[in-house]
Amino acid sequence: MTDLGSIKTVRFDGAPLTATEVEALARREALAVLSGEIEFRQRIDAGAAFLEQVWREDGVIYGVTTGYGDSCSVNVPQELVHSLPRHLYTFHGCGMGAPFSLEETRAILAARLASLCQGYSGVRYVLLERICLLLQRDLLPVIPSEGSVGASGDLTPLSYLAAVIEGHRELWYKGERRAAAEVFELEGLEPLVLQPKEALALMNGTAAMTGLACLAVCRARYLAQLAARITSLCSVALEGNHFHFDPVLFSVKPHPGQQAVAGWIHDDLKEEEVPRNSSRLQDRYSLRCAPHVIGVLQDSLGYVTDFVENELNSANDNPIIDAEGAHILHGGHFYGGHIAHAMDGLKSAVANLADLVDRQIAQAVDPKFNHGLPANLSGATGAAASVNHGFKAVQIAVSAWTAEALKGTMPASVFSRSTECHNQDKVSMGTIAARDCQRVLELVEQVLAAGMLVGWQGVQLRLRDSELAERDLRPSLRKCLEQTGMRFEFLQEDRPLEADLHRAVACIHERYWTLYD
Template identity: 75%
Template sequence: MVQKNSQTVVFDGTPLTVIQVAALAAGKAKVKLDTSDEFRARIDRGAEFLEKLLREDGVIYGVTTGYGDSCSVSVPPELVYELPRHLYTFHGCGMGEAFSLEESRAILAARLASLCQGYSGVRYRLLEQISTLLIRDIIPIIPQEGSVGASGDLTPLSYLAAVLEGHREVWYRGEQLTTAEVYSAEGIEPISLRPKEALAIMNGTAAMTGIACLAVTRAQYVVRLATRITSLCSVAVEGNDFHFDPMLFSVKPHPGQQQIAAWIHDDLHTGEVPRNSNRLQDRYSLRCAPHVIGVLQDMLPTTVAFVERELNSANDNPIIDAEGEHVLHGGHFYGGHIAHAMDSLKAALANVADLVDRQIAQTVDPKFNHGLPANLSGATGTQAAINHGFKAVQIAASAWTAEALKGTLPASIFSRSTECHNQDKVSMGTIAARDCTRVLELVEQVLAAGIAISCQGVALRIRDGQLTLQDLQPALQQDLERTAQLLTFLTEDRPLEQDLRRLVEAIREKHWVLYA
């Protein structure tokens, strides 16, 4: 449900941001549909134009014809109003796990944003019904599997179309219930979809775009947390602060890379003399961290632009130009930009996981960590012989990293020919977005291990008198305190699963305040 002190996201055809969609999906924003007469009239003009064409016996794809390869099949006038129900019914073949509640909200928001552009030939009443679902948090249960990303997300979005008419199942107050019983409890009347309306809902990129909105906002935090982990690891292993000197990075002017170096420099800077000048060059996982994380930082603006343009587009077919009275047949349902954005993003994310995994391995290994105990065990005396600290966490982080790297194979290269070769070149955008989400989950697990291990390493330096808390910049002091709220100092071996799960959840909730 929507949290207190939330923002309001207005759906009126003006551009939305990925941040707004993510806030709405997380229940941190309210939905408001524009109720002005001007907006209502602009939306309804498309539906009225289609009604006019119907009265004049015009041929309209998906209204008086079948769908896709069946476009040559004429639909008798008396069956035109039954056609939308058949479209969402035969597409009700989704499989796999359902999208999460948060993901499903984002999908609905993306579809509503597109329909609000006013080029889909739907009624304002349809937009009201979708906004009601979001406002009351009655969210269709949408299986993840079954879309090739053209003609749009047909099968996933069929679950939204069906729910609008009162069918299938929804998330409601933490339960999965039939739409009919929830509508009855809430006093909601199901709507009857008009000609073109089921097609307008389904024949678009909302599933992949909604998931992509969430992916890029999570990736923005990954950048910042990986940067802070690098700073903490550098302190833990007594790294060379001057690897991040502004002069050094002024000669290679990738702005994202420069930003990462500047953040780390600010975290570590203690004066004009480096803290650890006895070692000229650290291993690449520290020295080249701005170069690795910087790739992700530099590509994010382009990725966000791809996603936001798709979010704020009319992306179904045909496009209805009510002002000029044109029905324009094209392929705006094709999710190529989302596919390539997600394929590129997951590769950059997995590379960051690989970087942090190498930092973890260096920090726990007494051959490379410059005096820290093996596996960062806090045990002392005779107990040190039987305690193994973060040994297994390092192994697990390596496994998560390997799986993330394995998941970077581009989905967009696996185009299939489907639907009697009508859809003979498809985007695979929804699979790319789902893959990116899985890679993100694994990356966040690696980062959870990274924050735990880097903070333990710094805490050991402080405990053993090699460093004082006051030697650290305030931001690093705050990170140690925030991490300690979730993970107590590891002295005696204990199962760390629940600690790691808390850390992962904290990452998703942006527990650490990282850089302005």
């Protein structure tokens, strides 16, 4: 990512991109820029020229002069070759379900552009320019989220990108769904007529699942840190034993991510020679084992990110066009197995954060376990305490969100189906895995939003009742209390907390809380 004054840019030139850069494009925090270097342009156009040459000389190229998939034995007459791309995206126009969000759609376009920039897809430079232009102007195809089995790539979702480039179907335009042809007219754009291999190159890849996966790893990275901070707040509110996070303790079980999480929590807490409740040497597992739970996610993020970024920076369509070596190579790079595995694993690790924080919240609101805090963390005093119920309903809702997140961890990759006349007889289900992961992340963010409010309320109650002084808190926790207090009010009298929870989820999305990086 390059910073040009106040504008950050992500450059597409075939060099490796990161998930973080894709996320920046998706969140409109950076602008996509396509390399205009002569060498890059020539390398891209060389693939298209080689394909044209082979077609003119030999007359037979899969997906150019033949049908697709199981129909590859069907020869297409020369006069109909140029109509084949339109037929490909037309018959794949059967997507269902809610459209991908704007962020998800930008990530999908970025992932497809990154793959085509590798120079092995046999497309023209002008096609890359058009995809980049759609990103720059935020002219986004309306892409239904359901209908991909993740091999032969994301055919149905990506057909909506191919169709839009030729001026068909719908775009998101200034917050509205509009016909692509109308939007092009308003924007002064001409539809781009796809060359014979170009619809196949656009569609026969893993861009939908990979774009979602880039967003997922970035969301999960923040949630790991947020769960650690919530644990610190809950440990203070519940008068926990801070020595559960001692570096010496974790030196004998050296999982790096687990050690990092323990270090974060340890640095948040002020050690005392004896815990305030000296009769309780060991806290319940949801406090004591928090680094072990969060650490699984933290340690997984390394390989998951590697899987995702390798896929992002790959040529993942079929056939592969090697202009320099004069080869057309038929294979199965559209298979999304690595993304499927990464997303199936990530959603399980992330869902465990919800389970952890759910248990921390349950401790904090229950006077049998919260070591002297008011029932349900209500701030009401005197007679009003009898009619106020604080976070009671929030704890119930958190259990519902947690249960749904845990239910969503069923691995999608084990549900391969034989499709397309048994040509696609083993498929990845990577896109379903990535969509499932996005849903699990959404639910976990709701749980952690509640966890932040509960942890903050618990510490505020200790401060209010003089059981704790601000000087007893490390600067990181004082900063967290201050940041939270700028957006939320102490729960004195019962109020509907829906707005507070939505605001807390928005804070998570914008990475509002200063954490450990």
